[in-house]
Amino acid sequence: xxxxxxxLIAKPGLDGHDRGAKIVARALRNAGMEVIYTGxxxxxxxxIETAIQEDVDVIGLSLLSGAHMTLFIDVTxxxxxxxxxxxxxxxxxxxxxxxxxxxxxxxxxxxxxxxxHTEDIVVFIKNNVKx
Amino acid sequence: MNDIAxxxxxxxxxxxxRLITLAENNSPxxxxxxxxxxxxxxxxxxxxxxxxxxxxxxxxxSEITREYRKQGKKVGIIAIDPTSPFSGGALLGDRVRMMELxxxxxxxxxxxxxxxxxxxxxxxxxxxxxxLDASGKDIVIVETVGVGQAEVDVIKxxxxxxxxxxxxxxxxxxxxxxxxxxxxxxxxxxxxxxxxVNQTVAEVKSLVxxxxxxxxxxxxxxxxNARNGEGIKELVxxxxxxxxxxxxxxxxxxxxxxxxxxxxxxxxxKRLMNLIFDESxxxxxxxxxxxxxxxxxxxxxxxADEILGKILK
Numbered sequence: 001x002x003x004x005x006x007x008l009i010a011k012p013g014l015d016g017h018d019r020g021a022k023i024v025a026r027a028l029r030n031a032g033m034e035v036i037y038t039g040x041x042x043x044x045x046x047x048i049e050t051a052i053q054e055d056v057d058v059i060g061l062s063l064l065s066g067a068h069m070t071l072f073i074d075v076t077x078x079x080x081x082x083x084x085x086x087x088x089x090x091x092x093x094x095x096x097x098x099x100x101x102x103x104x105x106x107x108x109x110x111x112x113x114x115x116x117h118t119e120d121i122v123v124f125i126k127n128n129v130k131x
Numbered sequence: 132m133n134d135i136a137x138x139x140x141x142x143x144x145x146x147x148x149r150l151i152t153l154a155e156n157n158s159p160x161x162x163x164x165x166x167x168x169x170x171x172x173x174x175x176x177x178x179x180x181x182x183x184x185x186x187x188x189x190x191x192x193s194e195i196t197r198e199y200r201k202q203g204k205k206v207g208i209i210a211i212d213p214t215s216p217f218s219g220g221a222l223l224g225d226r227v228r229m230m231e232l233x234x235x236x237x238x239x240x241x242x243x244x245x246x247x248x249x250x251x252x253x254x255x256x257x258x259x260x261x262x263l264d265a266s267g268k269d270i271v272i273v274e275t276v277g278v279g280q281a282e283v284d285v286i287k288x289x290x291x292x293x294x295x296x297x298x299x300x301x302x303x304x305x306x307x308x309x310x311x312x313x314x315x316x317x318x319x320x321x322x323x324x325x326x327x328v329n330q331t332v333a334e335v336k337s338l339v340x341x342x343x344x345x346x347x348x349x350x351x352x353x354x355x356n357a358r359n360g361e362g363i364k365e366l367v368x369x370x371x372x373x374x375x376x377x378x379x380x381x382x383x384x385x386x387x388x389x390x391x392x393x394x395x396x397x398x399x400x401k402r403l404m405n406l407i408f409d410e411s412x413x414x415x416x417x418x419x420x421x422x423x424x425x426x427x428x429x430x431x432x433x434x435a436d437e438i439l440g441k442i443l444k
Contacts, residue, residue: 002157004219004244029220036242039227046233050226053239055148 003131005033007058008051010042012075015065020092023058027118028125037113048082053121057129060121063093068103078108086130092116135160136167151241154258156229157401165258169266173387175264175271176208176374179289181314184277186295189228189322190357192272196232198276198358199270205237207263207271211253214244220243225274239263245276250284254401256319257394260288286314287393290386291373294318296335298328312338315350316373319366323354348376361432407438416441 008021009025011018018040027037033107036045036054051059063071072091079085090110091103110124135153138146150168153161178195180188180232189210196206205432210225232238241263241381245253252275262270275285286292294315318335320328335352340352355362407413420434429437 004246006152025222029215029222030218032219032388034214034221034242034244036226037222037224038230038233040226041230046284047228052145052147054242055145055152093282 005058005125005129005131006036006054006056007033007060008036008038008047008054008056008126009060009062010038010047010050011040011062011066012042012047012071013063013065014041015063015067016040017064018062020064021060021062023091023119024062024118027122028060031126033125044071044078047075048078048084050128051087052082053086057131058088058090058125061089061091063091063095066094068093069094069099072103072108073106076128079107088125088129090121090124092121133164133167136164136265139164139168139266140171140260144302147239147266147333149260149264151255152371154262155243155246155253155255156254157405161258162195165261168261169368172261172264175260175268177260177264177290178270178272178370179275179285179292180272180277180295181283181292182277182295182319182321183297186188186277186297187357188274188277188295189198189225191319191355191363192274193229193232193297194273194355194357194363195367195370196229196238196270198363200235202367204269205267206239207266208232208238208240208274209256209259209263209269209271210240210242210274211245211256211276212242212245213276214253216247219246239268250285252288254397255402257390257397258287271424276426283314284393286389290377290383293317293319293370295321296331297322297434298325298331313344316338317366318350318352320352320354321357323356323362324358328354385416403442406442413438413441 007028009021011021025037028035036056038050047059061072068091076089079087079089088109089107090107092112095111095113103111109128112121135146135150139150150161153434178190181187192208196208199206205225212221212223212225214221223242223244225242226240229240232240241259243253246252256273260271273285273289292314298320320331331353332352339350339352353362353366353369355366417438418435423429424431424434
């Protein structure tokens with residue numbers, strides 16, 4: 001029985017730059033994953049609700065507005081609250097180095113900045129997803 | 132009772148979501164749970180929505196759902212998009228048009244890839260309809276992948292089928308061939324603010340006029356503009372009218388019987404293929420037969436008979 005990796009790709013908050021998210025979504029699709037793309041302006045609650053209904057294995061958020069310390073961490077809190085820590089949570093965008101360790105400590109499993117090769121994200125997911 | 136099944140019957144979203152995943156992956160656990168699910172189904176009105184690509188199906192579904200929610204109905208949505216036959220991956224983007232429903236507890240949306248099935252559906256869709264039905268949804272909407280020429284399978288599962296068209300595709304009715312036009316219970320011309328809407332309505336109506344497949348019911352042709360909600364109330368009324376029509380005719384039981392027939396065929400197909408091509412028991416035999424066909428020692432029909440004979444004896 002082949003289990004397909006299901007990934008939610010979304011953009012939280014007030015940020016309209018979705019090219020990165022779409023490129024990642026495409027790359028994951030081409031790697032054989034089922035990618036649920038929900039688009040712009042998602043709240044943490046919407047992201048979690050969608051993740052539950054779609055029963056995803058991975059949540060990937062893209063954020064270029066600088067609000068990652070609030071919005072990514074809101075999502076980690078909700079994941080804990082809902083007992084969903086088995087979901088792999090990755091984030092990408094313009095994220096300063098000094099923030100990365102704080103985000104990881106808060107429960108973001110992987111952080112990918114500008115210049116990341118899409119293949120690295122695919123490999124990271126395949127190595128870390130809990131099916 | 133099976134644990135996950137009993138939680139689904141209580142309408143618990145996470146169990147609903149998990150059981151759908153199990154069904155999608157052909158897990159034996161799903162088959163066990165479905166034993167307890169099936170007796171608790173049959174109440175939901177299943178609406179199938181198909182039509183031209185870019186016709187606004189997802190937006191239309193969002194608006195139809197909001198109208199049903201106003202009337203206090205709970206809605207389940209199954210949104211199907213194509214799986215790439217090359218990578219096996221899928222980009223499921225129908226939710227983008229349904230964002231307003233994301234936080235509504237009375238709505239459950241599930242995106243699915245076709246996973247190799249032709250006809251516009253995915254083979255687990257029968258299970259998913261039953262799961263949503265059993266979880267207490269009054270309405271289950273199935274959105275097929277955009278329709279080309281042969282995506283007509285939705286009628287096997289839907290009680291009411293909507294075919295969505297848009298104006299200005301020129302001779303649009305020609306582009307969606309015979310089968311697709313025949314499956315509609317209701318025609319919807321969406322994006323009705325576009326020019327040429329009257330011509331499209333006239334074209335479809337002229338098709339309806341010469342259709343004598345059912346003399347008790349003439350198929351309605353409606354116009355909507357899903358972006359601003361125009362015509363949605365009338366459309367939902369028309370869908371309800373169709374349900375009432377089915378309830379009062381023999382057609383309803385007949386439709387449901389045909390749905391179970393299609394489901395049964397799907398399950399048998401899946402199990403048989405699995406048995407022949409995936410289980411180690413037959414693998415060697417199958418490989419050696421393929422080699423014999425290649426060497427012209429046996430023809431494909433005889434080989435197929437030999438495999439089926441081994442299973443059925």
